[in-house]
Amino acid sequence: MTEHAQDNANVRTAMKMGLFALAMLGLAFASVPLYRVFCQVTGFGGTTQVAQEAPGAVAGEIGVRFDANINSALPWRFEPVQSTVRIAPGARTIVHYRATNLVARPTTGTATFNVSPVQAGPYFSKIECFCFTEQTLKGGESVDMPVTFFVDPAIRDDPATAHIDEITLSYTFFPVEN
Known part of the structure; x- marks a missing residue:
């Protein structure tokens, strides 16, 4: 060469x-x-689906438990207003989480979420949610943040999920640096 x-x-x-x-x-x-x-x-990793409306309730019930977590760098208290509900699959359901800024200055956070067991993720659909949206709270301010969702009735038809009696929706808030 x-x-x-x-x-x-x-x-x-x-x-x-x-x-x-x-x-x-x-x-x-x-x-x-x-x-x-x-x-x-x-729906990988318990990621929920996004929907515009619920299909309508069907017979039977499934429990939904609500979990709230805060990154230690965010000076907030964050909790579900109601810790559990029993709902009919397909029924449109609204629950609230409450966030309180524990310091005197405004702070901003954003939330991520997941669903467990992970097999339920494809059947858990959120219509409205505060996740991935920056939330700024004034010093000492508390706000109630709604989550509107339904559990797809098809969860009962899938052999991998037919046995599930309770789903956990978990949010974690992280600080947003301005």
Whole structure:
């Protein structure tokens, strides 16, 4: 191989490696939104579905338990107003979580959520929720935040979920740095 041909091969290899590095960097930045979309579409990891309206109640009941967590860096108290409900699958249900800012200055947080057991994620649909939305509370302020949801009646038709009698909806609030 001539020196000129070797130089061309080296340049091509360097360009390929540079493009590969840029592609990997792009994927690193896109991974969180892509993962969120994947989870919302598939229900992977207990991710709930998003719906516009509930299909309507069917016979039977399923329990839903509500869990609230706070990252230690956020000076809030966060709790469900009601810790459990028993609902008919398909019924539109509204519950509230209460957040209280424990300091005198305004603070901002955002919540993430999950559902357990994870097999219930594809059947748990939220119509309205405060998750992934920045919430700013004034010093000492308390707010009630609604969650509107339903459990898809098809949960009883799936052999992997037919035995589930209780689902836990869990939120965790994290601080948002301004």
